[in-house]
Amino acid sequence: MKKAGDAAKKTRxxxxxxxxxxxxxxxxxxxxxxxxxxxxxxxxxxxxxxxxKTVNRIPIKTVDLKIASHKGLFDEGCYGSQCQDECCGWGCDIDLATIKLITKHRDKVEALTGAKIEDCFKTPLKQDNDYIGGAYRETAVRKSDKLCCFHLKGSKGCSLFYLWIKEKLPKRIVPTICRTYPVTWHRGKLFADLPLKKNCKAKEKTPKGVKVASLFETQKKELKALFDIPKKEWKKLEDANKAK
Ligand code: SF4
Ligand code: SF4
Incomplete structure (x- = not known):
């Protein structure tokens, strides 16, 4: 799964x-x-x-071009990798807009995680316009498997991704950072959260001469949906991606 964690901690x-x-x-x-x-x-x-004003998309001023040159979550992404959702071990920051949806569908979420929603957070709501909805909470990490409390219990995958993909709940139920990771942001800057976890798909070795999609390519749809990126910066990413 994709998420924040150190990146978020680092950036925040x-x-x-x-x-x-x-x-x-x-x-x-x-x-x-x-x-x-x-x-x-x-x-x-x-x-x-x-x-x-409600923050619907996160404002970005500058982009790091490594997003366009670094290998992305190619092929099946996290699901098709050896990685056991390593980045979920950090927990993540959940935007207010997502918290509202999680609360609305609490029965479904709790059935998948085996925990009460209230126990899945370690911090109270903090106001911050760097998040969609203008506020966020940090998730807690489970003692039993050292994974974010919203991770599926006993199997690979995230309960929130599951509810979006399998039960067709609005995609907004997945936290912003988990939709864009390993691309992250902080106060107007969009960047790749390097170095990556050891088994991250975006670090996977590929045969010599084989080209795979970049982070920009694999995360493009989410970046467009969640961030307000100036045209000039977006063009820089597209040009760098073509040149790679
Ligand atoms: S570490 Fe990489 S491959 Fe593993 S869940 Fe996170 S983004 Fe996906
Ligand atoms: S919300 Fe889901 S994807 Fe994000 S860190 Fe938690 S378990 Fe991982």
Whole structure:
């Protein structure tokens, strides 16, 4: 399965940046409250609601061209590899939009994981516009198999991918990072999470002279759906991919 983990931890490490974001939010809130008091009108309340724009796609400013040159999850991807979902051992960050869907379908998810939804998270909801829906929670890692709590119990695969593929639930039930991994992002930068786990499909050896799809090619559809990438940056990726 694809997921975040260290990448996410690595990328989300800058505590300073986080604090700065938080500070901004608090400031913004104070300003709107002041405005609201001054205006004493419902219109200002409306303005406040409007100002809280929902994040539907993650804004990207720059892309790392290694995404276009590195081997991707070719052929059957994670499913067709030796990898036993190694990157799920980190757990992942789940966007608010996905949390809502998981909660809505909790019976199905709990039947596949054997755990209560509440026990599958290790952190409370944190506001952060670097996530779809504007907030996220980190998943917990199971003690028994050292895999993310949303992993299928006793077999390869993720319960959320399963519900999307087999039970046709909306794809949004799969966390963003798990749909794009090993491509990840942090505060406007899109990049490949290198080095990869030992048995990752994107690291698999191929016979000499055999060309396989790049990360850009195998993750392209998801990148388009989940990120707001400037045309110029997208073109850079396409050009680098052609040149590889
Ligand atoms: S093949 Fe790579 S991306 Fe897929 S589950 Fe394994 S480590 Fe993760
Ligand atoms: S949500 Fe699924 S794919 Fe993502 S880390 Fe957890 S088990 Fe793996």
């Amino acid at each position: 490490k800058p505590v300073k940046a986080k604090k700065a974001v938080k500070a901004k939010t608090v400031k913004a809130k104070t300003v709107t409250t002041k405005k609201a008091v001054a205006a004493k009108k419902t219109t200002s309340a409306k303005k406040t609601v409007k100002a809280k």
